[in-house]
Amino acid sequence: MTNLLEIRDLHKRYGTVEVLKGVDCSMRQGDVISIIGSSGSGKTTMLRCINMLEEFQGGTISIDGQEIGYETVGGVRRRKPEREIARQRALTGMAFQQFNLFPHMTAAGNVMLGLVKVKKMSRDEARGLAEKWLDRVGLLSRKDHYPGQLSGGQQQRVAIARAIAMNPKLMLFDEVTSALDPELVNEVLQVIKGLAEDGMSMLIVTHEMRFAYEVSSRVIFMNQGRIGEEGNPREMFLKPKTERLAEFLKTSTFN
Amino acid sequence: MTYSLNFAAVWRSFDLLLQGLALSLGLAVVAILAGCVIGLITAFGLVSKSGFFRKPAGLYVTIIRNTPILVLVLFSYFALPELGVRLGKIESFVLTLAIYSGAYLAEVFRGGLIAIPPGQREAGLAIGLTEMQIRTSIIIPLMLRNVLPSLGSTMISLFKDTSLAAAIAVPELTFEARKINVETFRVIETWIVASCLYVATCSLLAALMRAVERRLAVPR
Ligand SMILES: Nc1ncnc2c1ncn2[C@@H]1O[C@H](COP(=O)(O)OP(=O)(O)OP(=O)(O)O)[C@@H](O)[C@H]1O
């Protein structure tokens, strides 16, 4: 069986600064992997490469066996056509730290946009699905509200519904609770837990150690552009093998 | 010598002024609509990462914004025919005002584009939209909301610039007023009435733009 996600020797530079220095990672259908690590270690960059929000200079990323973003023709590596990349981006869903809801559309409108424009659904069909997912994140009653009328936690749940409604094979979460007031963090984490229980495959960048411990099937510790250590949450948090990880866990709060 | 006001002669020619006003509005609407299209395309050029689009867009804006509009009007009416492009008065003026407004509107639109957080585009990409779909569904609607206040005042100044068409004898409001002035010698009355027509029209335009602004305002 092919892995859902297969990252091989991923290298990424910003200008001359290499921020990913050869990352390898594979993931199976239904895996929930948390990515932890100190600021600047390359967690966000890794997620952004997976859905081609960033270009990368070396290595390959494949989802369900299809190579993402680049193809090698006659020994020359080149970017795939933009249409193809857009189609591949729809294989993954992403939730951002800053939510990035479209402010001029209602909650339902935000969820419907991709369904109508990318999945080519009729508006009625899209509305039905949007309502189903808004209900799932507990916001059906807010479907006609604009992002500016919603709390941060509610906005993030709409953003998750918008991503999930596209039926991605893999969800990417980038510190989705970091911009939230502490009392709103939990409602968002509960939604993600629910998705995990449904078998959604997820890569979750987080600073919430307790959550990572509870929800993940595997944890990856990023350190200076490389994977410093990985394993099951129990081993990682309770018996870190590397000095680096032990150090990192000491400085982070586990609550 | 005292000048006693007498509007009778001006009222007699009032329908000429109204016809002039109608033409002024017509010139403005066509030119500004074309200018919006030119301005939108140019604005995307101005914010493009690629110099291939950015440089020509920048050159166009620089040249047009640094040339007085009267010079552009005279150039296209008197100089273009020498270069083999022969246009009627009205066509020549509309073309000039469209190109002129394109440059100003490009700057207005650019301001609206750079105020949009990059996360909006990325969120669009993440759900699989193409760059073009992102532009039409997200970027342009947000940009328009950002620029509506300054767009209104730009449009009003472009409308007033139609008075320069009088220089090439296009029979718009200013031209008609000057004709009435010459024929009736009611200098003050004629220009008071003409000014009032400009003020009234511009106020209406401003009210209209504010209504659009309210209509499109994002609820919060
Ligand atoms: N657009 C960019 N241009 C240049 N350098 C960048 C850019 N984005 C990120 N970097 C650099 O790449 C490195 C990795 O950044 P990244 O955002 O992936 O870290 P992170 O692990 O997500 O950190 P954090 O926990 O703070 O979010 C950092 O050194 C950062 O300064």
Ligand SMILES: [Mg+2]
């Ligand atoms: Mg980050």
